[in-house]
Amino acid sequence: MAVSSGEGKATPERHMASRRAGEQGLLFDTQVSAPPEDVGYRGPTACAAAGITYRQLDYWARTALVEPSVRAAHGSGSQRLYSFRDVLVLKVVKRLLDTGVSLQQIRTAVTHLRDRGVRDLAQITLMSDGVSVYECTSPDEVVDLLQGGQGVFGIALGRVWQEVEGSLAELPGERAATDLDPTEHPHDELAGRRRARRTG
Numbered sequence: 001m002a003v004s005s006g007e008g009k010a011t012p013e014r015h016m017a018s019r020r021a022g023e024q025g026l027l028f029d030t031q032v033s034a035p036p037e038d039v040g041y042r043g044p045t046a047c048a049a050a051g052i053t054y055r056q057l058d059y060w061a062r063t064a065l066v067e068p069s070v071r072a073a074h075g076s077g078s079q080r081l082y083s084f085r086d087v088l089v090l091k092v093v094k095r096l097l098d099t100g101v102s103l104q105q106i107r108t109a110v111t112h113l114r115d116r117g118v119r120d121l122a123q124i125t126l127m128s129d130g131v132s133v134y135e136c137t138s139p140d141e142v143v144d145l146l147q148g149g150q151g152v153f154g155i156a157l158g159r160v161w162q163e164v165e166g167s168l169a170e171l172p173g174e175r176a177a178t179d180l181d182p183t184e185h186p187h188d189e190l191a192g193r194r195r196a197r198r199t200g
Helices: 014-024 044-052 055-064 084-098 103-114 139-148 157-169 189-200
Strands: 123-127 133-134 152-155
Touching: 014 055, 044 084, 044 157, 055 084, 084 103, 084 123, 084 152, 084 157, 103 133, 123 139, 133 139, 139 152, 152 157
Parallel strands: none
Antiparallel strands: 123 133, 123 152
């Protein structure tokens, strides 16, 4: 999955590949902020932010491609909660599928990404020729793939991170651990009065 790059010689082809990578935003110039660790997102919110259908989300959870890491569904009525990182990976899976990469290759890529720290993800660019997926962690690796013709397209995870962050800022999240009655909305005035009566 990782790509090893040789010493980059300044050739016209390399210069063109470098320019292409810059135009596509693949060269690791993205600054990201740390995602909230104690916030989870329900299925519909994760779908909206990742641009996928609920059927895809459900299938990927059942086949262990991308499972909710904040809270799994247990029995009917319980809600899955996806972390920021889960939503990021969901969006990457969608991008890879849209470009024709096989589910088997995507599964390999996702397993590899799962082993990386959250902050590490923003420094990765995934490149693919539509068959294999390559992980690049330096501009030289991106340029080498583009120059060799292997990297037909790339996904800079830092850019995807910013897109997901922007989407989730407009959507509801919830604290992972809460001692509130799940049937009550925390901002509901009547629920607040009921809680006050119970606690005296």
